[in-house]
Amino acid sequence: MSSIYNFDKIISRYQTDSVKWSMAERIFGEKDILPMWVADMDFPIAKEITGAIKQRAEHEIYGYAVPGPKIFEAVISRMKKKYGWKVKPEWIAFTPGVVPAIYAAVKAFTMPGDEIIIQSPVYRPFWSAVTDNGCQPVNNQLKLFQDRYEIDIAALEDAFRFSRHSGLVPSQARVKMMILCSPHNPVGRVWTKDELMRIGETVLKNNAILIADEIHAEILFNGSTHTPVASISPELEHCSLTCISPSKAFNIAGLSASAVIIPNPELRKQFNNAKNGIVPMVNSFGLVALEAAYCFGDQWLAECLHYLQENLDFLMDFFQKRIPHIKVIQPEGTYLVWLDCNGLGLTNMELRNLIRKKARLGLEDGFTFGPGGEGFQRMNIACPRSILTEALERLETAVNKI
Numbered sequence: 311m312s313s314i315y316n317f318d319k320i321i322s323r324y325q326t327d328s329v330k331w332s333m334a335e336r337i338f339g340e341k342d343i344l345p346m347w348v349a350d351m352d353f354p355i356a357k358e359i360t361g362a363i364k365q366r367a368e369h370e371i372y373g374y375a376v377p378g379p380k381i382f383e384a385v386i387s388r389m390k391k392k393y394g395w396k397v398k399p400e401w402i403a404f405t406p407g408v409v410p411a412i413y414a415a416v417k418a419f420t421m422p423g424d425e426i427i428i429q430s431p432v433y434r435p436f437w438s439a440v441t442d443n444g445c446q447p448v449n450n451q452l453k454l455f456q457d458r459y460e461i462d463i464a465a466l467e468d469a470f471r472f473s474r475h476s477g478l479v480p481s482q483a484r485v486k487m488m489i490l491c492s493p494h495n496p497v498g499r500v501w502t503k504d505e506l507m508r509i510g511e512t513v514l515k516n517n518a519i520l521i522a523d524e525i526h527a528e529i530l531f532n533g534s535t536h537t538p539v540a541s542i543s544p545e546l547e548h549c550s551l552t553c554i555s556p557s558k559a560f561n562i563a564g565l566s567a568s569a570v571i572i573p574n575p576e577l578r579k580q581f582n583n584a585k586n587g588i589v590p591m592v593n594s595f596g597l598v599a600l601e602a603a604y605c606f607g608d609q610w611l612a613e614c615l616h617y618l619q620e621n622l623d624f625l626m627d628f629f630q631k632r633i634p635h636i637k638v639i640q641p642e643g644t645y646l647v648w649l650d651c652n653g654l655g656l657t658n659m660e661l662r663n664l665i666r667k668k669a670r671l672g673l674e675d676g677f678t679f680g681p682g683g684e685g686f687q688r689m690n691i692a693c694p695r696s697i698l699t700e701a702l703e704r705l706e707t708a709v710n711k712i
């Protein structure tokens with residue numbers, strides 16, 4: 311493929327208040343840490359996005375912003391183009407992030423004590439959005455079968471039927487909501503349409519609300535395809551909130567722009583009420599970046615995905631040949647690689663020490679994602695190949711010394 315962008319280029323991020331780089335020493339307690347934790351990329355973004363931001367900056371007045379028709383149209387045409395999903399403008403609410411949207415949704419649709427299904431190991435704010443709002447997480451733990459994670463549908467049905475924490479009988483079960491990570495961080499699954507249909511049926515059968523976090527939807531490998539769960543049927547549209555954002559795929563997380571698609575007017579009203587006064591609007595630069603990414607960013611995205619796929623292939627090969635005791639759960643999507651380190655025979659703390667102190671890598675401890683994450687580490691591979699190579703070599707050296 312002919313390329314415009316050079317993803318091999320090393321760009322220092324130390325002077326930019328980057329969470330990933332500036333906080334690494336504090337978080338991991340070591341100097342010279344290679345940070346591969348927070349989910350953003352060490353790549354320069356699409357020139358169309360920088361161009362749009364510069365143009366907006368030149369206006370020189372940065373007052374309150376409200377998304378105009380072009381921003382709505384950017385979201386609508388993206389959903390149509392990518393998934394054939396016909397979204398109406400009135401369905402869309404904008405938020406400065408997916409996490410605040412999830413928190414607002416929990417606040418909107420539950421009461422303290424209610425139960426919410428999540429599927430561990432999973433992105434940590436799913437846990438905190440539930441517990442910070444006084445609700446109870448009900449864990450439908452993912453199952454690892456032949457190196458691929460699957461959803462235990464029978465257990466999901468049970469989770470809805472029998473309220474585990476309250477011990478209520480079926481008719482009184484208090485499971486109000488399920489928060490789905492699709493594609494899934496950290497296990498890298500891109501759920502198939504069939505899997506999503508089965509989740510959807512279960513949610514519908516139990517009159518629950520489905521929050522679908524689809525922030526990683528556009529980062530796909532080896533021909534995987536993403537289906538927005540709500541797009542499967544009008545019934546699923548009716549009971550769901552779909553959180554989307556160009557932030558992960560286009561590397562603009564610091565610009566805080568995301569959208570929530572809520573076809574059901576009653577749910578939309580409750581969601582908007584819950585976020586009013588707490589969740590601010592998207593800022594002017596986030597709005598123009600969102601529009602530029604969705605409307606003009608595809609050349610960059612194709613090149614970026616190509617580079618990420620090569621990073622992934624390189625990493626798979628490296629582990630197989632040089633660090634065979636660590637098994638890579640091959641991601642179908644997301645640039646986050648889930649490493650099964652159980653073959654090293656270490657406790658969680660010994661593994662943490664090996665990664666941080668011996669290898670000097672900033673990876674995420676698997677156990678912090680909840681049950682099923684023990685003995686795993688999550689590695690962000692959205693970086694120049696030379697950095698990835700150095701990280702893998704550091705890990706190899708550390709593992710060889712065990």
Ligand SMILES: Cc1ncc(COP(=O)(O)O)c(C=O)c1O
Pocket residue numbers: 348349406407408409410433491495523525526555557563568
């Ligand atoms: C599944 C998932 N949801 C949400 C987020 C963060 O979303 P935001 O920055 O828009 O709040 C992340 C970031 O890593 C994520 O992996």
